[in-house]
Amino acid sequence: MNEFLQIKLLGIFSLGMNLGWALLMIPLLPLLGFLSLGLFGKKYLKQSAGIFATLLLAASAFLSLHIAYGYFFKYGKLEGAYQKIIPIQFTWLQFSPGLSIDLGILLDPISVMMLVVVTFISLMVHIYSLAYMKGEERYPTYYSFLGLFTFSMLGLVMASNIFQLYIFWELVGVSSFLLIGYYYDRPSAVAACKKAFIITRFADLGFLIGILILSFYGGTLDFNSLIEKLTSTNSTEFKTIASASFVGISALTWALVLVFIGGAGKSALFPLHVWLPDAMEGPTPVSALIHAATMVVAGVFLVARLFPVFSMSEVALKVVSIIGIISALFAAVIACTQTDIKRVLAYSTMSQIGFMMFSLGVSGQAGESGLGFTAAMFHLFTHALFKALLFLGAGSVIHFIHSNEMKDMGGLRKYLPITHITFLIACLAISGMPPFAGFFSKEEILLAAYHHNATIYWIALATSGLTSFYMFRLYFSIFWNKEYIAHGEVHGEGGFVMMMPLILLSLGAAAAGFIPFGHFVTADGNLLESAFHLQFSIAPVALGLLGIFTAMWMYKKQNNRPDTIAHSMNSFYKLAYHKFYLDELYLFVTKKILFNLIGKPAAWFDKNVVNGLVNATGNSTVFISEKMKGFQSGKVQQYAIYFLAGVIGLAVLFIYIWK
């Protein structure tokens, strides 16, 4: 059996046997949940499915914290810098010498941080869903899909090999597909899950080709050796990939941009974001987990993972930062006009991911210039907390009011006190108000942008003002504005089970900013002291306050100001409200071009031309034999005539030839 599963337990023993097992269990426990609930959930675990899955995930989250503590404080550092440790790795599929898919676990600051984020947020969602999804017909299925998703996401962040990352990347995609389509009998959910899968698949095509290029030049798929080979300027691998070019752009840049397209698809960046708002068709806790806190940051994680290679290509970094800033602004504008609260949150997610992306794009490789990297990871961390909180809060509101539309809401602060307070904390955090978590991370991002590129800085500043406007527009519309008129019995807030995650997350959203992130996560593993610059905080905070007060002026009390303003910029408002008609454009491309111009002709061609030729061959054979069979009539007189005709014919022929 041993040679069958050639597990090379490389460093498991150097870290201690228990630690190795703990590490393996982190992804395997959710997988166990998926398999057991998927296979036996319906029959044996109908009611206890949620508890079962939650306990498994609690264990997994506990182990992640254990690993994170050990890594950051005990064995992670070597001579002052955090190391990349690969405790477990085995060859899964060998393509050729040197090129193989190895499944393994890579521990470094970003993967350890992501372990904690993913398991913690997932645990919160598991707990919350115990109450939120109670009584659903497919309750065990729901939890089994959550387990699959958590497993895939954990495998993704732990990947030690770029192809391993791709494998889990695809698995994350399919779990997202399954969860968005959870309410499978709603046509809109079916359409949304297909859309999400196909658009991210399209982006994955770029990722795949990028991997092919990198593997060809790098001669390896292993992250560590790939990065090593492609970042030392005097290695032969780097020289060939940097000098090989296609239409004037180096192979390195091509590969990185293609990989980035994959990341942009998953992270819902412009122009591949169109699936994200529709993905809100899934159950709300799923939106919190997948479409806010974890899966959509996979693209950011991917760029961060390959960051040393990205930093070798200025063009690639430029693309990252430009797409990042466009997404940030574009989504913020749309978010100001949407009326479905989950869609507002979806666009805000896209905008915040844009922040992380351009922050990576403006970052340097080492030391002070690597601030952008640290800031992006920091923002990823804090964003996961407050965005999950916002979605779970929105879930609580939707649970109460049975609608996603702002117009059905208002005055809910009296009915949902805990939701109200936690939601407010989250809004303050995302708006970057001190001392909440978002303030610190956004400050760092802006600082990094300021030092690198003035244009990006100004756009980012404006966007951060817009952020606080649309977030408080949401807040006031839900909890203030008009009075809520209860119809029939009012059942109040969900119980303790639903409120506990909100409270825990709001504590995080309030306090996580004080974590000295530069001590843990930096581009080069060394310590980065981020100095606090008061003069830099003034502008964003002032703009944020302006956004909040504008929102208050417009939405705190019921009035006609919003309508008047919308009217005054009628055409632009319409454009933003219709999401700049991108969905229509995509629909046109797929329906008209892909289906009608390629698919239909191909099917027609096959049915009529290729198949027609085959039939024609058959028919002509029949036709010829049909005509031929008349010759063999068995009548001697007829044969005599043929004979005579032949003789005459030959005679004529001979005469003419001899003549």
Place this chain on the structure above:
Amino acid sequence: MNLTLLILLPLLTAVVILLMRSSVQVKWSALIGASAQFILALILFFTFRKERALGNASQMLFEIQYKWFPSWHISFHLGVDGISVAMILLTAFVVIAGVLVSWNVEKMTKEFYLLLILLSLGAYGFFISLDLFILFFFLEIAVIPKYLLIGIWGSGKKEYAANKLALMLMGGSALVLVGLLGLYFGGNENTFDLLLLSKMKIPIMVQKICFPLLFVGFGVFTALFPFHTWVPDGHSSAPTAGSMFLAGISMKLGGYGCLRVATYLMPEGAREYANIIIVLSTIAILYGAFATMMQKDLKYINAYSSVSHCGFVLLGIGMLTKTAIAGAVMQMVSHGLMTALFFAVIGMIYERTHTREVNEMGGLIKVMPFITTVLFIVGLCSLGLPGLSGFVAEMTVFMGSWQNPDPFHRVATIAACMSIVVTAVYILRAIGQTAMGPINDRYLSLQDAKWNEKLAAIILIAGIIAIGIAPFWLNDLVTPAAEVIMQKVAGK
């Protein structure tokens, strides 16, 4: 391990079936026979691994050679390498699943099962033959039962489909025969022995003429564009087990022949025509995928998607790198399992809803959770989800293709990669319309899968997952054999 067992066992099963009286007896004896084949194939696989682990490095293992027609230098020569073992495993999986899903066949049960077992006999014989004459003999054995299976137990335009399929495959066989005769007389010694021929230097002229004959001839079986048109009609008219055998086994006979006979014996020919093969197979991959997108009948969907997926087999062969060829073989195994499962599940749905039009279905998850789960799994395998076999095979082909650094191969590879998107489109469309969405009231009373259907699906899924999560065993099996072929092609 005596390889003649693989031929004798189906033969014995066929005789037993003939002696049985009631249809129940026929079914059980067929099932027992198929299970015995399954076990035999597993034994072969494990003894093969053991021999290799012990260091037996000869090209073919378990060789047997009897004189058969000495004056014409035809001998009954059997032997297996990793590729053959992989194909035999595939055949065994598909046969047992095919027997299980046909449990409801009431019309001429005895004849039906007899033909199924004969087909498996032909396939096993084909995969273990080392003499081209008997290889051809078994190829023909595998063709004729299909004509009857479609013509008698089929549905729709079955006579047309049966004729078309038989004529096109016979046409392919005719080309193969001419090519084989060319090899026989063209070499410097008159022989049909594969191993002798492989050591011989076959004149370039002969290769240039015979390679296309053999490649196209075998290619017809494996849906080489533009000779693929029997695929949609044949599959859609065939009974469920017929489609499973057709796509799962017969199409693989072609791929195996292209590789083992055409490419291996005539490396110069292969290099000469490689680019044409790549162009045709890339067209098949994309064109098949786009054509699938427009289909509305589940069987047509799977048939066209088979054209697309078999394109990867030929693409891998045309790329002429070790990895790509290994990938082609893996794709044959993967596609065989997957497509057999797909046809099985389509058959299950059709038996219940009496339609195969995706537009008329919807929401079937509600009433048949098992069947729709299988549909999801097979669909996801088809679109190349990691953890299932399709991903492993396609990625190996891509990685192998990418090893050719020139622009022509690059463009072809990228074009082939594009199919992963189109595949996702048509698979999700099919799944979305059948399994998801609101359910039609008239389907509310439908029943989920029965024991035989469940067992069949589980066996095939086990194969798909075994490759998907632990591809190394298949890779270890196939790669050394692919290397032997590549060494010959590279001119060593």
